[in-house]
Amino acid sequence: MSAPANARARVRAQLTGEITEVARRHLAASGAAALSLRAVARELGMASSAVYRYFPSRDDLLTTLIVEAYDALGRAAEEAEAGQPRDDLRARWRAACRATRDWALAHPHEYALVYGSPVPGYAAPEATIAPAARVGALLSRVLADGVAAGQVDPGAGPAGADTTLDPTLLDDLGLASDDPASSLGARAVFAWSALFGTISFELFGHTHNVVTDHAAFFDHTIDRLATEVGLT
Amino acid sequence: MSAPANARARVRAQLTGEITEVARRHLAASGAAALSLRAVARELGMASSAVYRYFPSRDDLLTTLIVEAYDALGRAAEEAEAGQPRDDLRARWRAACRATRDWALAHPHEYALVYGSPVPGYAAPEATIAPAARVGALLSRVLADGVAAGQVDPGAGPAGADTTLDPTLLDDLGLASDDPASSLGARAVFAWSALFGTISFELFGHTHNVVTDHAAFFDHTIDRLATEVGLT
DNA sequence: CAACAGAGGAGAGCACCGCTCTGTCGAGGC
DNA sequence: GCCTCGACAGAGCGGTGCTCTCCTCTGTTG
Numbered sequence: 001m002s003a004p005a006n007a008r009a010r011v012r013a014q015l016t017g018e019i020t021e022v023a024r025r026h027l028a029a030s031g032a033a034a035l036s037l038r039a040v041a042r043e044l045g046m047a048s049s050a051v052y053r054y055f056p057s058r059d060d061l062l063t064t065l066i067v068e069a070y071d072a073l074g075r076a077a078e079e080a081e082a083g084q085p086r087d088d089l090r091a092r093w094r095a096a097c098r099a100t101r102d103w104a105l106a107h108p109h110e111y112a113l114v115y116g117s118p119v120p121g122y123a124a125p126e127a128t129i130a131p132a133a134r135v136g137a138l139l140s141r142v143l144a145d146g147v148a149a150g151q152v153d154p155g156a157g158p159a160g161a162d163t164t165l166d167p168t169l170l171d172d173l174g175l176a177s178d179d180p181a182s183s184l185g186a187r188a189v190f191a192w193s194a195l196f197g198t199i200s201f202e203l204f205g206h207t208h209n210v211v212t213d214h215a216a217f218f219d220h221t222i223d224r225l226a227t228e229v230g231l232t
Numbered sequence: 233m234s235a236p237a238n239a240r241a242r243v244r245a246q247l248t249g250e251i252t253e254v255a256r257r258h259l260a261a262s263g264a265a266a267l268s269l270r271a272v273a274r275e276l277g278m279a280s281s282a283v284y285r286y287f288p289s290r291d292d293l294l295t296t297l298i299v300e301a302y303d304a305l306g307r308a309a310e311e312a313e314a315g316q317p318r319d320d321l322r323a324r325w326r327a328a329c330r331a332t333r334d335w336a337l338a339h340p341h342e343y344a345l346v347y348g349s350p351v352p353g354y355a356a357p358e359a360t361i362a363p364a365a366r367v368g369a370l371l372s373r374v375l376a377d378g379v380a381a382g383q384v385d386p387g388a389g390p391a392g393a394d395t396t397l398d399p400t401l402l403d404d405l406g407l408a409s410d411d412p413a414s415s416l417g418a419r420a421v422f423a424w425s426a427l428f429g430t431i432s433f434e435l436f437g438h439t440h441n442v443v444t445d446h447a448a449f450f451d452h453t454i455d456r457l458a459t460e461v462g463l464t
Numbered sequence: 465c466a467a468c469a470g471a472g473g474a475g476a477g478c479a480c481c482g483c484t485c486t487g488t489c490g491a492g493g494c
Numbered sequence: 495g496c497c498t499c500g501a502c503a504g505a506g507c508g509g510t511g512c513t514c515t516c517c518t519c520t521g522t523t524g
Contacts (some may be wrong), residue, residue, distance in 0.1 A: 008492065008500075015501095032349070033265070036481065047503045049484080058482065116349025117264070118436050129441060136442075158456065164449035169442055183452075189442060190430070190453055196438075197429015198422070204350050206428075209361060210368075210401055210421060217396035220415075221422055224390065228460060240471070240521065247472095268510065279474045281513080290511065 016054050018044060020064050024110075027065055031109045037061065062113070063125050069110040074134025076103040081138055089146045089231050096138050097195055097222040104199050111203060115196055136192045137173060143188050143229060144174035152230040154184040161186030184230070191225045248286050250276060252296050256342075259297055263341045269293065294345070295357050301342040306366025308335040313370055321378045321463050328370050329427055329454040336431050347432055368424045369405060375420050375461060376406035384462040386416040393418030416462070423457045 022040050037058050041048040055061040080099030084091040104111040114132075146152030159181035162170065170176045175185040198221050201207045202214050211217045254272050269290050273280040287293040312331030316323040336343040346364075378384030391413035394402065402408045407417040430453050433439045434446050443449045 006492075012500090037483090038481065046501095048482085049504075050502050052483075053501060112349035115432075115436070115438075117344035118348075132438065158452055161449070161452040164443060164445040164452065166442060166444050186449065186452055187456075189439065189449070190426070190456060193430045193433045193439070193453075194422070194426035195429075197425045197427075197432065200347075200429065200432065201425045204347075206347075206364065207421065207425070210398060211396060212398050213396040217393070217418065217421070220390055220393040220396065220418055221425075224419075224422060224460070228456070238521070244471090269512090270510065280511085281475075282473050284512075285472055 019054055023061055024065055027109055032113045066114055066128050067131050069114045070131035073103045077135050077138055089142055090226055092142050093226045100135055101199050101218055104203055108203055115200055139192055140173040140175055140188050146231055151232050154182050155179050156230055157183035157187055187229045191229045194225055251286055255293055256297055259341055264345045298346055298360050299363050301346045302363035305335050309367050309370055321374055322458055324374045325458045326454055332367055333431050333450055336435055340435055347428055371424055372405040372407055372420050378463055383464050386414050387411050388462055389415035389419055419461045423461045426457055
């Protein structure tokens with residue numbers, strides 16, 4: 001990955017980067033369906049067959065773009081959240097949610113690639129699962145900090161909802177509870193789903209004739225979610 | 233539409249139906265991306281060019297399938313809700329939500345076509361906006377009945393959220409309120425978005441390593457939504 | 465009843481796609 | 495300094511959406 005030994009590998013990494021860069025631009029401009037390996041090759045002045053030396057198939061190129069999109073979105077949310085005072089949990093929550101929406105609005109095709117219909121066969125490649133969790137993990141961190149600070153009651157809400165979740169993951173996220181009736185994790189997953197459901201509905205046009213002020217409605221929604229999740 | 237005057241129109245409607253039927257089957261089997269007009273024509277034993285007498289483009293065929301999917305999903309939800317006692321609002325709410333999820337699980341590709349990334353240019357055709365609202369309208373009806381029965385407080389929740397919504401639509405859905413601080417409509421739109429966000433996350437694999445018992449988690453979620461929306 | 469118009473279909477063809485195979489060339493490694 | 499092997503171009507295969515032209519057959523109308 002980093003600091004390739006021989007010059008061959010270096011120029012190879014360079015060209016791989018150029019291909020993904022052009023592909024990312026095509027994706028942003030026209031959407032995943034219109035992304036053509038041949039068009040990317042044309043823009044780079046090479047034969048289409050040459051691209052296959054770097055990406056075994058179009059789906060592999062798309063997978064790279066998916067990982068990039070997850071990482072870009074995750075980074076945007078993390079940076080916005082990091083800019084808030086540590087003890088203002090609600091501000092951190094709001095910043096993360098707003099940054100997610102802002103990124104989605106700025107990169108609609110990349111967002112659709114990642115949170116729309118799955119394009120390849122059906123199973124997401126292994127490489128995508130870690131970056132896909134970044135925003136969810138960020139929200140969980142805010143929540144876990146709230147529990148530590150005594151601002152969030154882990155026991156609130158319907159009892160036992162956490163038993164529907166993977167306990168190992170809850171542990172990793174710092175949302176595990178001794179109380180078997182806890183619903184802290186379930187509330188986090190709920191907020192996570194609702195956040196992206198709201199953004200997807202706006203971006204994909206489902207609330208087109210319903211919501212007139214999307215930004216204000218979104219702010220109401222994430223405040224509602226913060227309350228629902230237990231942030232005081 | 234109904235009862236075509238001449239025989240020509242009748243046989244035309246017949247063949248149009250056969251084309252959409254075959255296309256719908258191909259969609260259900262392989263997804264929207266793999267739906268090929270030529271393959272449909274082959275199965276029907278006609279030249280691909282002949283199909284263009286009935287659908288001006290592949291996107292128009294897809295639009296027809298989109299409308300069909302919206303209607304099928306809406307009908308499923310409405311029938312399930314209609315099977316519940318009128319005065320048990322929570323049972324009606326649960327039945328509508330569960331039927332929506334069940335239909336999505338049974339028709340993943342059709343669901344993805346409709347609630348995934350928008351495939352055509354970007355603007356949804358006019359013909360799709362009415363059927364797209366069926367599930368949302370159904371949820372609103374349960375909520376409006378709750379207000380009429382005094383079981384739902386239209387004034388609860390954050391004040392003024394309804395000002396972000398289209399007042400004409402709120403009126404049509406029976407969610408309009410004299411109180412300018414009402415949030416009844418906003419809560420309905422929120423629940424609507426969260427419902428489909430949860431289903432999409434499950435179906436598109438985002439909760440794959442997170443939720444272990446999807447059915448139980450979904451039940452917890454829609455109960456949470458019912459409470460959040462104001463159903464006692 | 466006969467003639468006509470127009471709907472419906474077939475086939476070839478265009479430009480594009482993903483992907484494969486083969487042949488060649490030039491630079492990196494010994 | 496030679497040789498190997500990675501990188502690339504080009505042709506080609508089967509597929510796509512869509513168009514155009516030609517022809518047939520049928521419902522309608524004078």
